[in-house]
Amino acid sequence: GAGVSQTPSNKVTEKGKYVELRCDPISGHTALYWYRQSLGQGPEFLIYFQGTGAADDSGLPNDRFFAVRPEGSVSTLKIQRTERGDSAVYLCASSYDPGVNEQFFGPGTRLTVL
């Protein structure tokens, strides 16, 4: 596709449930990033992939959060035992190469934990 896509666009779940959020980066982009954005705040870094490996996962808030990118393209952010505080917009971005290259953002997945 022409841009970064994310599915679903909206996800409502109950406290304690497991959710998966998917990101399809721009074809050929080796770097992929996940961010979390709360209302009125800037995006907060979660994890960054270079190819298939997580180059930096220091932003993941706790061990309930996990992300994979098994083939170096599509990535899935997984959240176990969701809590109400996990409610936010989860943004994915990709870039051709890390560093100074521009990150292209997807539209985000709005997660609501009831």
Added chain:
Amino acid sequence: KNQVEQSPQSLIILEGKNCTLQCNYTVSPFSNLRWYKQDTGRGPVSLTIMTFSENTKSNGRYTATLDADTKQSSLHITASQLSDSASYICVVTSYGGSQGNLIFGKGTKLSVKP
């Protein structure tokens, strides 16, 4: 601590007027600074990027400035349009740390009224 501070937090202007948004940062070492526009419900879109040696960059009605000595940047919008209503986010990238760890400001929410 690496931080990016933006002001004002929100701004309302009339269509056709100019405005200037501010960004101060305490990020070191510095690689580049980007301004992003984020429409409601959408991912951020890059407007400009400046490296250490650049002190001004234009993109249509948007002009960004950078003073690397004082660690300040501004985004000037000329002849505002209703479609300029959005959040404007200042993002600074640092060398040396994780390549995935960009430092985001909280954004300035701009409302352009007819």
